[in-house]
Amino acid sequence: MVEYLKIVYVRGRQVLDSRGTPTVEATVTVRNCIDGELTEGRAIVPAGSGSGAHEAAEIRDGGDAFMGMGVKTAAQNIEKYLQEPLAGTEVTDQRRIDHILLEADGTEDKSRLGANALLAVSLASADAAAKALHVPLYRYLGGVQGQKMPVPMMSIVNGGAHANNSLDVQEFMIVPVGADSIAQGVEWCCEIYHVLKKILSDRGLSTGLGDEGGFSPNLSTEMEAIDFIMDAIQAAGFVPGKDVCISLDVAAGRWKGRGDRDYCMPKQKRCYSARELMQEWEDLVSKYPIFSLEDPLGEDDWEGWQELTVRLSQKTLLVGDALFATSPGRLWQGIEKGAANAVLIQPNQIGTLTETMETVRLAKEHGYRTIMSHRSGESEDSFIADLAVALNTGLIKAGAPGRGERTAKYNQLLRIEEELYGESAAVEEP
Numbered sequence: 001m002v003e004y005l006k007i008v009y010v011r012g013r014q015v016l017d018s019r020g021t022p023t024v025e026a027t028v029t030v031r032n033c034i035d036g037e038l039t040e041g042r043a044i045v046p047a048g049s050g051s052g053a054h055e056a057a058e059i060r061d062g063g064d065a066f067m068g069m070g071v072k073t074a075a076q077n078i079e080k081y082l083q084e085p086l087a088g089t090e091v092t093d094q095r096r097i098d099h100i101l102l103e104a105d106g107t108e109d110k111s112r113l114g115a116n117a118l119l120a121v122s123l124a125s126a127d128a129a130a131k132a133l134h135v136p137l138y139r140y141l142g143g144v145q146g147q148k149m150p151v152p153m154m155s156i157v158n159g160g161a162h163a164n165n166s167l168d169v170q171e172f173m174i175v176p177v178g179a180d181s182i183a184q185g186v187e188w189c190c191e192i193y194h195v196l197k198k199i200l201s202d203r204g205l206s207t208g209l210g211d212e213g214g215f216s217p218n219l220s221t222e223m224e225a226i227d228f229i230m231d232a233i234q235a236a237g238f239v240p241g242k243d244v245c246i247s248l249d250v251a252a253g254r255w256k257g258r259g260d261r262d263y264c265m266p267k268q269k270r271c272y273s274a275r276e277l278m279q280e281w282e283d284l285v286s287k288y289p290i291f292s293l294e295d296p297l298g299e300d301d302w303e304g305w306q307e308l309t310v311r312l313s314q315k316t317l318l319v320g321d322a323l324f325a326t327s328p329g330r331l332w333q334g335i336e337k338g339a340a341n342a343v344l345i346q347p348n349q350i351g352t353l354t355e356t357m358e359t360v361r362l363a364k365e366h367g368y369r370t371i372m373s374h375r376s377g378e379s380e381d382s383f384i385a386d387l388a389v390a391l392n393t394g395l396i397k398a399g400a401p402g403r404g405e406r407t408a409k410y411n412q413l414l415r416i417e418e419e420l421y422g423e424s425a426a427v428e429e430p
């Protein structure tokens with residue numbers, strides 16, 4: 001391979017995420033061997049709200065030690081352990097870069113240098129390559145094939161670990177399935193978001209925001225939240241099920257059970273056996289236009305997932321987030337067992353761009369839908385917007401349009417759509 005964009009420096013630093021928590025940023029500087037020009041790429045790693053059991057191990061500051069040494073250590077690891085093996089590497093050889101990162105770490109779960117340190121460098125390398133080649137990031141990552149605009153999934157009510165309200169379901173999303181461009185989809189979602197704000201406000205309910213920009217009112221049941229959203233969709237002039245559908249991220253892995261009850265809602269304290277919970281989801285899908293159910297069961301409940309997939313996969317998307325943790329190995333297990341029919345793609349769950357792309361490829365090969373996703377702790381970095389278009393994931397969830405770190409992704413998609421399609425934008429049929 002012709003080598004002419006060589007890595008000269010990699011650096012790490014501690015910056016902040018949207019929860020005011022430290023996170024890792026990396027910069028990768030490359031030299032063009034023909035004209036000697038230096039170009040810098042950059043990436044910030046987002047943070048989950050406590051990582052799932054199967055995610056790659058990040059080095060962070062836990063509990064109250066928000067300003068502790070964890071993230072600083074991960075950031076320092078970049079210069080200390082990655083500068084030397086990466087120096088001189090051709091930056092467009094992403095597989096090789098990611099291989100070097102894995103070798104330098106040397107552990108199964110990326111715990112020595114930290115998956116956050118590795119991912120920051122992996123993504124910043126791609127950013128540097130795109131900039132040095134003077135092509136947009138989505139085009140660098142996807143070539144001429146990456147050109148499908150994803151349908152946005154906006155979490156407009158937040159609960160669970162993302163808000164200190166009464167709701168146990170983590171995300172209540174709207175999905176503009178009938179929109180024929182990202183611009184139109186974003187516009188529809190914003191209209192519904194504003195109508196919902198007024199509905200809640202008129203009822204004297206809080207319109208304060210959760211971590212992903214959705215409203216976080218105290219309601220007595222999850223159904224009440226869904227009914228408010230249905231009202232908002234209709235009051236904004238859209239037809240539920242035709243123009244706009246509803247998606248939930250249950251994050252049921254956090255509903256730790258007691259005794260013979262496998263699942264207990266941590267806030268409302270209602271408990272269910274796996275069988276009862278599956279019945280709840282089946283009833284929900286028959287009553288509302290449910291586009292997808294993410295993590296409706298726990299990440300180790302393979303039997304439950306298998307049964308739910310048989311029962312519901314013709315009617316809705318069953319999305320594995322904590323279940324697959326963006327890992328090709330975990331997804332492969334799911335494919336063999338017939339568990340779920342869609343996978344959430346969060347690069348920081350696995351720790352390198354190459355492995356993230358491998359999970360998307362595997363999913364597509366086996367008929368699983370793919371959803372590119374932010375984390376609850378985000379930043380102004382909009383890499384995932386470009387990656388969604390590059391990999392033709394078809395769907396993206398990036399929170400509500402009420403916080404800058406979420407709009408960073410939607411705004412980037414609006415720019416990409418304009419560049420790719422101009423006035424005649426077209427999105428994938430969900």
Ligand code: 2PG
Pocket residue numbers: 047048049050161170171212249251321344373374375376377
């Ligand atoms: C999820 C993610 C993103 P967190 O569960 O899908 O919404 O949340 O980053 O808190 O894991």
Ligand code: MG
Pocket residue numbers: 249251294295321322344
């Ligand atoms: Mg999730």
